[in-house]
Amino acid sequence: MSLEHVLLAMLGTPASGYDLKAQFESGVRFFWSAEFGQIYPTLKAMQRKGWIEGRSEPSPKGPPRIVYSRTSVGTREFHAWLRGGPVMGNERFAWIAQLIHYGELHDLDATERFIDELSRKQSFVRDALADALSGVEIDHPQGDSTMDDILFHEWLALQVGLRAIQARIDWCEEVKRTIHARRERASRKVTEPNSERNGKR
Amino acid sequence: MSLEHVLLAMLGTPASGYDLKAQFESGVRFFWSAEFGQIYPTLKAMQRKGWIEGRSEPSPKGPPRIVYSRTSVGTREFHAWLRGGPVMGNERFAWIAQLIHYGELHDLDATERFIDELSRKQSFVRDALADALSGVEIDHPQGDSTMDDILFHEWLALQVGLRAIQARIDWCEEVKRTIHARRERASRKVTEPNSERNGKR
């Protein structure tokens, strides 16, 4: 289970389940997320395994918090997870599966709307990532040489996230132009039916 | 549930559960996949809803096949799914979560090995995607103008998949250079301790 290891990673500095959820919402959310319904039971399971330990602390607002921290066993487990090499999940891209079959609609306008919405949705994520990245880069205008190891790796992760999403957005813009040209050709075929021959197979 | 809709999309041409699994293995596998254990029960559920209907056909090799095809109800459901706009799942990238926390190891060699393996794994997928794409493009050297709607959209999907993965591979290569420079600086700090002052925060 990867969630256990992701939480273990975040518990390098002690935090409660509530804190961890908040961290998912702000920043890590682009790469991973989880709901309370999964977080709380998982933390208990990790505690049973001896990877983390929790102590109850009074909270100024609301009920007492349970703040978890990694044990030495947990730290060893976490480092083993890192050194085990990249964990590549079977990612599922429903929107690409949709696009593959969009041709069945024979409606280029619909395809364009689809690409437009895709572009807009991804731009939101891109903007958030770009903000996070520039937050790091204004503090370190000479690049990574002034960053410590922790920040350097966080910066790398932000970079690769931004690159991949920007590549998809660029592709969206390019496809819009391709669609315009294709629609041009299609309408010319209708208005001038005595041209060569239409490309239907 | 997206799997139902993905199967529905694929059943534009009739197929058995076994056929659908084979389609996942070859091509669609980069964007979506499913196991028999999920495919067969899902097909039955879709049949109960009236989205598809199956008829048993004798098979030359092995037991009789159940070939499913979309009903008109299923086709309407499928088109509604397409027109509902891009379905963006909460993608989970465990390897980015790993990378974020890799700084804790304070071991640049380990980071480099991680990036190397990431690059190699992704290159496999890239090569397969590139092959599929060139298969389309050697039949259509003038670009999309000679493709019908179906092929055009399949070509778009292959393109965006390739672009995104290539962006990540390019980033890997760039990071390797960054790491070399960083290691250079780190070793110089050790051999010439009387330089400016080291960048630890």
Added chain:
DNA sequence: ATGACCATGTAATCCGTTACATGATTCG
């Protein structure tokens, strides 16, 4: 006092993987 936020938790449900069971055909 109403709603927003703090904080933890359980239960129902669903999605997905793995393992297993069955049995026919074909090729070496």
Added chain:
DNA sequence: CGAATCATGTAACGGATTACATGGTCAT
């Protein structure tokens, strides 16, 4: 004969989402 491929299915398990329950504080 044994292995590979064809073909369908069930059961057990694990992972993830959603909904619900509880109850405190704080600001409007």
